[in-house]
Amino acid sequence: MITTGSKYFYGVTVLATIAMVLYMLFVNPNDIGAVALGSLASAAALLGGLTSFTRDSTAHSVKEASAAATQPAPAAVWPLIVAVGIVMLVFGLATNPIVFVLGIVALVAGAVEWLVQDYASRASADSEFNSQLRGRLLHPLEFPVGAAVVVGIIAISFSRIMLNISKSAGAVVFIVVSSLVLVLGFLVALKPSMRGRAIGTLCSVGFVALVGAGIVTGISGERAELVEAAEEDHYSHMECGAEADKYFDKHPNNAVSLKSATLATITVRDGKMIATLSGLDAPVEKVTIPASSPVQVLFHNLDSEEHRLVAELGEKKVADTGVKEKSEQCTQLTGEDQVNVLTLNIRKPSIAAGPYKLTVPGLEGQEIEVYVP
Amino acid sequence: MSRHALSARTARRARALAITTMVGASMFLAGCAKDAPQDVFQPKGENAAEINDLQYMVFGIAGVVGVIMTVLFVVTMTKFRDKGQPIPEQSHGKPALEITLTIIPALILSVVGVFTTRTIFNLAETKDTELVINVTGQQWWWEYDYPAQEDWGIDQPIITSGQLVMPADTKVLIRETSRDVIHSYWIPALNGKRDAVPGRIHTLRLQADNPGIYAGQCTEFCGLSHANMRMEAVALSKDDFATWVKNQQAAYKAPAENTLAKEGEAVFLNQCVRCHQVNGLKKADGTAAIAAPDENVYAGAAPNLSKLMSRNTFAGATWDLLKKECRGGVWDAKSEEFGAKYLEGVSADCLNEVDLRRWLRNAPAMKPMYADPTKLEPTDGKYRGMPYLALSEGDIDKLVAYLLTLK
Ligand SMILES: [Cu+2]
Numbered sequence: 001m002i003t004t005g006s007k008y009f010y011g012v013t014v015l016a017t018i019a020m021v022l023y024m025l026f027v028n029p030n031d032i033g034a035v036a037l038g039s040l041a042s043a044a045a046l047l048g049g050l051t052s053f054t055r056d057s058t059a060h061s062v063k064e065a066s067a068a069a070t071q072p073a074p075a076a077v078w079p080l081i082v083a084v085g086i087v088m089l090v091f092g093l094a095t096n097p098i099v100f101v102l103g104i105v106a107l108v109a110g111a112v113e114w115l116v117q118d119y120a121s122r123a124s125a126d127s128e129f130n131s132q133l134r135g136r137l138l139h140p141l142e143f144p145v146g147a148a149v150v151v152g153i154i155a156i157s158f159s160r161i162m163l164n165i166s167k168s169a170g171a172v173v174f175i176v177v178s179s180l181v182l183v184l185g186f187l188v189a190l191k192p193s194m195r196g197r198a199i200g201t202l203c204s205v206g207f208v209a210l211v212g213a214g215i216v217t218g219i220s221g222e223r224a225e226l227v228e229a230a231e232e233d234h235y236s237h238m239e240c241g242a243e244a245d246k247y248f249d250k251h252p253n254n255a256v257s258l259k260s261a262t263l264a265t266i267t268v269r270d271g272k273m274i275a276t277l278s279g280l281d282a283p284v285e286k287v288t289i290p291a292s293s294p295v296q297v298l299f300h301n302l303d304s305e306e307h308r309l310v311a312e313l314g315e316k317k318v319a320d321t322g323v324k325e326k327s328e329q330c331t332q333l334t335g336e337d338q339v340n341v342l343t344l345n346i347r348k349p350s351i352a353a354g355p356y357k358l359t360v361p362g363l364e365g366q367e368i369e370v371y372v373p
Numbered sequence: 374m375s376r377h378a379l380s381a382r383t384a385r386r387a388r389a390l391a392i393t394t395m396v397g398a399s400m401f402l403a404g405c406a407k408d409a410p411q412d413v414f415q416p417k418g419e420n421a422a423e424i425n426d427l428q429y430m431v432f433g434i435a436g437v438v439g440v441i442m443t444v445l446f447v448v449t450m451t452k453f454r455d456k457g458q459p460i461p462e463q464s465h466g467k468p469a470l471e472i473t474l475t476i477i478p479a480l481i482l483s484v485v486g487v488f489t490t491r492t493i494f495n496l497a498e499t500k501d502t503e504l505v506i507n508v509t510g511q512q513w514w515w516e517y518d519y520p521a522q523e524d525w526g527i528d529q530p531i532i533t534s535g536q537l538v539m540p541a542d543t544k545v546l547i548r549e550t551s552r553d554v555i556h557s558y559w560i561p562a563l564n565g566k567r568d569a570v571p572g573r574i575h576t577l578r579l580q581a582d583n584p585g586i587y588a589g590q591c592t593e594f595c596g597l598s599h600a601n602m603r604m605e606a607v608a609l610s611k612d613d614f615a616t617w618v619k620n621q622q623a624a625y626k627a628p629a630e631n632t633l634a635k636e637g638e639a640v641f642l643n644q645c646v647r648c649h650q651v652n653g654l655k656k657a658d659g660t661a662a663i664a665a666p667d668e669n670v671y672a673g674a675a676p677n678l679s680k681l682m683s684r685n686t687f688a689g690a691t692w693d694l695l696k697k698e699c700r701g702g703v704w705d706a707k708s709e710e711f712g713a714k715y716l717e718g719v720s721a722d723c724l725n726e727v728d729l730r731r732w733l734r735n736a737p738a739m740k741p742m743y744a745d746p747t748k749l750e751p752t753d754g755k756y757r758g759m760p761y762l763a764l765s766e767g768d769i770d771k772l773v774a775y776l777l778t779l780k
C-alpha cells in the first residue's frame with residue numbers, strides 16, 4: 001500500500017530511475033553519475049518500503065491525516081528570503097562571486113526552512129505540536145549555524161581590535177576580557193537569580209560594543225609596525241649572517257605542524273653539530289632529502305650563544321644579469337634551547353652541484369652533507 | 374483464508390528466503406578467494422599480526438552486538454507494526470533501564486578502547502628502528518630512496534621505484550611524503566595504511582618475517598590513475614639485501630660500442646634524459662647527463678632508471694617487466710630460494726617486451742595520465758606522468774636493448 005509518507009520516497013525513486021536511464025542513454029553509460037543516480041533510486045526505494053511497511057507509523061486514519069490539512073498556514077518570511085537569494089544569484093553572476101555565493105546560501109537556507117515549515121504546519125491538527133515538530137527538525141541546524149556565525153563575528157571583531165592596538169595593550173585587553181568572562185561565568189553559576197533578562201542584556205551590550213569596536217578598528221587598519229613589516233616583507237626576509245633583523249628575526253618559528261613532521265634534526269651542543277634522522281636515533285654524517293619535495297629540517301640550539309642553520313644549495317643564476325650567486329637558505333637566529341624549522345625544496349639532484357651542505361655560522365669547519373638522489 | 378492465498382504467500386516467502394540466502398552466500402564466499410595477496414587477515418609480519426589480533430577481537434564483539442541488535446530490530450518491526458490495534462499506554466523514562474543501556478556499551482567500548490590504544494602506541498613506536506627508507510608518492514607511482522646508513526653498507530643514497538626492497542626480519546621505518554596530492558601507502562600483509570601528505574613526513578613501521586613479495590596499492594584516491602598506482606614490498610634475507618645494496622651502488626656500465634644498446638643510449642640521451650636520471654650516464658661531450666624532471670613533470674620527479682632491470686615491475690608496479698613464466702618463478706618461489714631468484718633481475722629471455730614496448734610506444738594509452746599536450750594549461754605545460762613521445766619502431770628497438778643493460 002502506498003501510504004502518505006512513502007509517496008515522497010517512491011516519487012524520488014521513480015525520478016531517479018528515469019534520470020539514470022536518460023543519463024546512461026545520453027551522457028555516459030558507465031560513469032559515476034549513473035552510479036550515483038542508481039544509488040539514490042535504491043536508497044529511496046528502501047526508505048519508501050520501510051515507510052510503507054510501518055504504515056507511516058503516525059497517522060492512524062485518513063480522517064486524522066486530512067484534518068491537518070485544514071490548518072491555516074502560519075506566516076513565513078522564507079519565500080521572501082528565497083526571492084532575495086535568487087536576485088543575489090543573478091546579480092552576483094554579473095558582479096561579484098561573493099554575492100553569488102551569498103545568494104546560494106540564502107536560497108538554500110530559505111528553501112530548507114520554507115519546506116520544513118510548510119511540512120510541519122500540516123503535520124497534525126494541533127498547531128502547538130506542529131511548531132514543536134518544526135523546531136525538532138530545524139533547531140539542530142539553526143542553533144549550530146547561528147552559533148558559528150556569532151562566534152565568527154566575535155572572532156573577527158576581536159582580531160581586528162588586537163591587530164590595531166599596541167602589543168602590550170593587547171596583552172592587557174586579553175587578560176581583562178578573559179578574567180571578566182570567567183568571573184561572570186562563576187557569578188551566574190553560583191547565583192541563579194542572575195540568570196535571565198539581566199545577563200541577556202549584558203551579553204547583548206557586550207556583543208554590540210565588541211562589533212562596534214571591531215568595525216572602527218577594522219577601518220582604521222593594523223598598527224604601524226605591522227603595516228611597515230608587510231610593506232617591507234619582513235616576514236620572509238632573512239639574512240643568513242650573524243646579524244639580527246629588526247622586528248621578527250629573533251623569534252623562532254613556532255609552527256607546531258612543521259615541527260611535528262621533520263625529516264632530520266640538527267642539534268648544536270657544546271659547539272658541535274649533530275644530525276639525526278627522524279625515526280633513527282643514532283647520529284648520521286649525511287642527510288638524504290628527496291628532490292622536488294618540501295621537507296622540514298629542525299634546528300635545535302642547546303648552546304647559550306645564538307645560532308642559525310644555513311643550507312648551502314649550490315649556485316643559482318640571478319634572473320636579469322645571469323650572474324651566478326650562492327643559493328642559500330637559513331633559519332632565523334635561534335636562542336638557547338629553542339628550535340627553528342628550515343623548509344627545503346631542492347629541485348636539482350646533488351650530483352648536479354653537490355653534495356649540498358648544512359652549516360652553522362660561527363661553528364667553522366663543521367658541516368653535514370646533504371644528498372639529493 | 375483460502376488455500377490459494379495461503380500457497381501464494383508460502384511461495385513468496387520461499388522466494389524471499391532464496392534471494393537472501395543467495396546474496397548472503399555470495400558475499401560470504403567472496404571472502405574465501407584463493408589468490409588474495411592483499412588479504413588483511415593474513416599478516417606476514419609482527420605489525421600486521423598485532424592489527425590482526427585486534428581486529429579479530431573487535432569483529433567478534435561487534436558481530437555479537439550486531440546479531441543481537443538485528444534480531445531485536447526485526448522482531449520489533451514485525452511484532453509491533455500497526456495492525457489496527459489500539460495505541461499502547463505511553464510512558465516516558467525508565468532510569469534503571471536507560472542507565473543499564475548506557476553502561477553496557479560504555480563497558481564494551483572501554484575494553485575495545487584499551488586494546489586499540491595499546492596497539493596504536495605500539496605501531497607508532499620508532500625507537501627500535503633498524504633501517505629507514507624515504508617513500509615519496511606522486512601521481513601515479515612511488516619512489517623509494519635509502520638515506521646513507523653505514524650499518525647497511527649504504528654509503529651513497531640509493532633510489533628506486535615501484536618495489537620497496539627491504540631486509541626481512543628487520544624493523545624498517547618508512548618515512549612517507551608526497552610531491553603532489555595525498556596518497557596512502559598500504560601493504561596489508563605488513564602493516565596498516567598511512568597517508569603520504571605533501572609537506573609532511575609520516576612514519577610507518579614495516580617488518581616481514583620471511584623473504585617474499587608483499588603486494589599493496591595506493592589507498593587514497595589520487596586522480597585519474599589511482600587504480601594503477603600499486604607497490605610491492607620485496608623482503609630479502611640480510612645477505613641478499615647486502616648484495617642488492619652493492620648492486621644498486623655499482624657504477625654505470627656503458628653499453629659496448631657498435632651495439633644496438635649503444636644506439637639506444639643515444640636515443641635515451643635525446644628523448645628521455647630530460648625526465649629520467651640514469652646515474653653515471655654521460656652526454657656526448659663527456660659531461661654528466663642530469664635529468665630535469667622538475668621542468669617537465671608536474672610532480673617534479675620521474676623514476677630513476679639507473680637499475681631499472683633489477684626490479685620486476687614498472688609504471689607504478691602495475692605492469693610486469695618479467696614474462697608470465699618468469700614472474701611465476703619469482704612469486705611462487707620458496708622462501709629460501711626467493712632471494713636468489715629476485716636478484717637475477719630481468720634477463721633478455723625473461724623480459725616482458727610486449728608491455729614495455731607498448732609503454733614506450735604510447736604510455737598514456739596504457740595508463741591514463743592527463744598527458745594530452747593541448748590540455749596542460751593548469752599545470753604550466755608540465756605532464757602528470759609520461760607523455761606520448763612519437764618514437765619510431767626502430768628507436769623503440771634500440772631503447773629496449775639499452776634499457777636491458779640497466780641492471
Ligand atoms: Cu596515489
